[in-house]
Amino acid sequence: MCSKKNRNIFRRLTLLVPFSLFLFFLVGCDKEDKLYGTWHLQVVKMNGAPLNDSLQFNVIPFNTYYTFFYANVLNIKTYSLGKTIESPTGKYYLKKNSTLDMQYSLLYETYNITAKIKKLNRNELILEYEDKGNNYYLKLYSR
Secondary structure (H helix, E strand, O other), X not given: OXXXXXXXXXXXXXXXXXXXXXXXXXXXXXHHHHXXXXXXXXXXXXXXXXXXXXOOOOOOOOXXXXXXXXXXXEEEEEEEOOEEEEOOOEEEEEEOOOEEEEEXXXXXXXXXXEEEEXXXXXXXXXXXXXXXXXXXXXXXXXX
């Protein structure tokens, strides 16, 4: 039989465990945990105008997938003109001020992009950045 002291300890533990789980789910995941995985580029705007023809848009074509791995590895894969084009190496850095730095190469061109994260949840990622005098808006959905 348990002593009164052991029963009190057990009672406190049974109250502490559900409370700890509640706090864990209340706090949720940080941004980096939400960023991991593959994202499909769906909407692109340049200077506020939607780009819906890949011939207009030679910086990042449509049918593009961004995959964010642990250890800050970034892979970008795009399908264009019946071919798969993939970034050989890529890195990303997520900063505490909701800034995402991405460095990658596609088709012998190197990109260094610093984007502001406007929205990030498990289903949607919205990025905004400026490059060569143009403002870009990217909306990606998780796969």
